[in-house]
Amino acid sequence: MSDTTYQSIDTSALYGRAQRVGVYQGLIFASFDHGIEPLEDFLGGTKPWIDLFMKQGAGFPVKVNGEHKFKFKGNWKIQLENTTDLYHFPVVHKSWMKSIDEETAAAITSFMTSEKAFCRSLGNGHSLAVLVPEIVDLDDDDGAPIPERFEALAASLAKEYSPEQVRRIVRSLMGVGFNLNLFPNLALSMAFFRVLRPISAEETEIRHIALGMDGGPDEANRVRLRIHEHFQGPFGFGSPDDAEAWERVQRGSHAGPDVPILVNRGLNRESAAPNGEKTGHATDETGMREAYAKWRAMMEQA
């Protein structure tokens, strides 16, 4: 007996929009636009930085190890700005800084004065902010002593791993020393991924995806989880203060909808990296300018 409940229709016409998929370093990108540029071209100048980011697996594959999701009442571009905005850190996150050891706090804000820290435009709307230059390439071990707060973990790991592996794992616990912003909505930020989802012009959802070592030592992965919890998420010591600032920015924007948004910090002191990429001081808005220029170009095409 044939089922006549549904009239036969050609579903391929309805669902024929298969995604075009590309993979780079285990990151899967998909688009409904079959005419879109190849992934390699889209990623462009971000690729060497994605390669460096993935080194935090410390010899193990990088795995997703849980996520925080939270939302704020504001436009998604406010959060887009945040990833390569370093100067908000010492102010907005002062309460987090006071809750960690002085050694870590000093390292994480060294960009304010370090000659080696910088902000860079990578093209295609992408940008980079280097905040802890000493851990940009985790393969380059500067031989610095293991931080005191990780000494107990290092001693425990030493029972199973070589001294080199122990240093590699411990040096990777905080992730890499930079934030990489992929336009429009993915960030590879120190030790986690950040994915933005605009809900409306005035509401944005953010996923903070924790990372771990796939097959790596459980005790080190647990330390990574605790580091993530300490800052990220709706109940962390960092994210709620970000969200507070963003919501105030959104509310403030209603005071003057026609007032231009200035992102001119450091416009007069940019230089070119050896490969030509525009580079500013770590506290400059070079990254934001790159994102907004791409956004404006796309809006004008739309």
Next chain:
Amino acid sequence: MMDDKNTLFSPRTFARAVEFIWREAKLLDRKDYRAWLDLWDPSGVYVVPIDPQATDFAATLNYAFDDRDMREKRVERMMSGYSASASDAARTVRAVSRFTRSNDSADVIEVNSAQVLVACKRGVATLFAADLAHTIAFDNDEPRLVRKVIRLIDSTDTLSAIGFLL
């Protein structure tokens, strides 16, 4: 005949536990966080899990998983004046009810309950509903909080930032 266990399981002990939980709720709504810290046993753990099934909290990502050190840091942060979200936190009113008990230890009682919390900020009231599990030690004169697990009913959904203690 009354033995120690029967004494513990007496309605009076249960009532003391409920009173303790209500006192805690009042301290939290008043944001008297330093007094809240004094309710705790030094070995106590405060947990806000994400995964509704999680029991091994150390092995999973949580919203909060605080030992004594982290609890003190959390409170210090909220009282410090350096956190915009905590300094301008929502006002809260919480009701805790639907108490049941589940334990078989001689000097520790575990009480499960329901918490409905309304947080008001910038003219918007937000609801936070959760199942609570309090583990309370009665081996000294003063009851002490050994563990508190807050299972938000929407823990796997997208939450707004929380500038107060659950």
